[in-house]
Amino acid sequence: MLYTYLIEPFADFAFMRRALVACLALSVAGSSIGVFLILRRMSLMGDALAHALLPGAALGFLLGGLSLPAMSLGGFVAGMATALVSGAIARFTSMREDASFAAAYLTSLALGVLIVSLRGSAIDLMNILFGAILAVDDKALFLIVGTATVTLVGLAAIYRPLVVECFNPGFLAAMGVRGALYHSLFLALAVLNMVAAFQALGTLMALGLMLLPAVAASFWAREVWSMTVIAVPMAFLSGAIGLLLSFHAGLPSGPVIVLVASLFFLVSLLLGSRASVRSRVSRPVHLRG
C-alpha cells in the first residue's frame, strides 16, 4: 500500500527518478543560497533576478531551439548582466538598488516573452515560464548536479567574508577586504542556481525551492549554519512530496512542489520556535532570571 504510493512511481518511471535526484541537488545548493538571500535582505531582488533570466533563455531558444546549453548560457549571461547593471545603476546614481532591480527585471520579462513569441508556441513559453521537472533529461541532470557541486564548494570558500559582508560590511572594509568582490561572487552563484532551477521550475518559480525553505527555517534556527541545515531537508521533502502528489493527482509538478514548500513555510510560521505565531499568542512564560 505504502509502497504503491511512495516508492512505486520512482521504481517504475525513470523520469520520476531523475526528477527526484534533480530535487535533491536543487535543495542542497538552492536553500543554502536562499538562506544568504534572506540574510542580505535580497529575497525579492533574487526573485527579480530569476525573472531576468528570461530574455537570455529566450534568445538561446530563438537561436538553438529547446537546447539546454544555449538556453542555460543565455539565461546565465542575462542574469549576470541584470545583476551587474542594476548594481552599477544603484552605485552611480542615487536610485536605490531595489528600484533599479525592478526596472531591469520588468524590462527583461517583457523582452523575454516577446522574443519567445517571435518563434515559439504558447507551449514553449509555458515551458520556459513554468519549467518541466518531469522532462529533466540526463544532460539537464548533469547541469543541475554540477551546479550544486560548484555552489557548495564556492559557498564554503567565500563563507566567512560573505557572513561579515552581511552583518558588518564596514568591518570588512576596514580589514582591507573588498566586500563587493564577495558580493558579486555570491550573485554569480545565485544566478547559476537560478539557471539550474529554471529547467525544473521555470523562471517564474525558480526561487521557490531556494527561498521558501530558507524563510521557513528562519522560524526555527538562529545561526546561519543551523538555518541551512534545517532548510535543506525541508526543500528536499517539498520536492519529493510535490512530485508524488503531482504524479498521483495528475497535476503539474512545478507549482505543486512550490505549494508544498509554502506549506512548510506556513507550518513554520505558525508553530516555529522563534518569532512565530505560536510564540506570539501562547501564554507568556518567563524564567526567574
Next chain:
Amino acid sequence: MNAALKLVDLTVSYDRHPAVHHVSAEIPSGEMTAIVGPNGAGKSSLLKAMLGLAPRIEGKIECTARRIAYLPQQAEIDRSFPIAVLDTVLLGRWSRFGAFGKAQKIDIHDAQHAIESVGLGGFERRPIDTLSVGQFQRVLFARLLLQDADLVLLDEPFAAIDAKTVVDLMEVIRRWQAEKRTVVAVLHDIDQVRRDFPNALLLARELVDSGPTSRVLSAENLLRARSMAEAWDDHAGTCDVPLKLSA
C-alpha cells in the same frame, strides 16, 4: 611629540560639499584624543578618512600605525543577524586568519578572555540579537581588544550607553593607553572629555582648535563651533584655497 596621525590640509567631501574642510592637525602617539563637535561637524567622516574609507579626500593623512582598529557607530551593523557573541569577537583576529584560515585554540582562548574582561563572561554562545545596546557595545569592545591595534578609532563609543557600562568601557580604554596604544574617540559628553581625555580636537567642518583639552574646550572655542552653519550652501562657489601640502 610623536604623531600617530598627521592630517595635512585634509578635505573630505560628499557630492562636492565638504564634510571636513582644510583640516591640519596632529594626533599624538600613545595618548588619548577626543574628537568633539556638533552634529554634522564631520567627525565620523574624519574617522572614515583616517581608516582610508572616505570616498574622496584631498590633502594628506600620514599614519605611522601598523594596525588600526575601528569601532563603528552601531547603526552601521545589522544587529538582527544570526551570529553568536564568540564568533563576532573572534573576527577581531581577522588579520591573523583572514577569510580562509582556521581560528587556533589560542585565538578562541583570547576571545573568551576578552569577553570576560568586558564583563560578558557566559555570553559566548548567545546570538547578538538578544543583547541590549550596552551589551552589544561590550561585544564590539571585546572584538577591538582582540585586534591588538596600535591605533584605536572609536566612533561615538558611549552613545545611548548607561553610566556603569561607560565606566567599564573607559577602564578598557585606559588599559589601551597604559599599553601605549593611541586612542581617538568621537565623543559628545564635554564633561567626560575634560575628565578623561588629555587631548582634544574640536571640529566644526573646519578645525576650531586641537591640542590640550583644557585649552581646546574653552568657552569661546565651543561657542565658535556651535555657530557653524549646518546647511549646505547650494550656491557655494568652488573652494579655491590652494592645498598647502608642503606644510
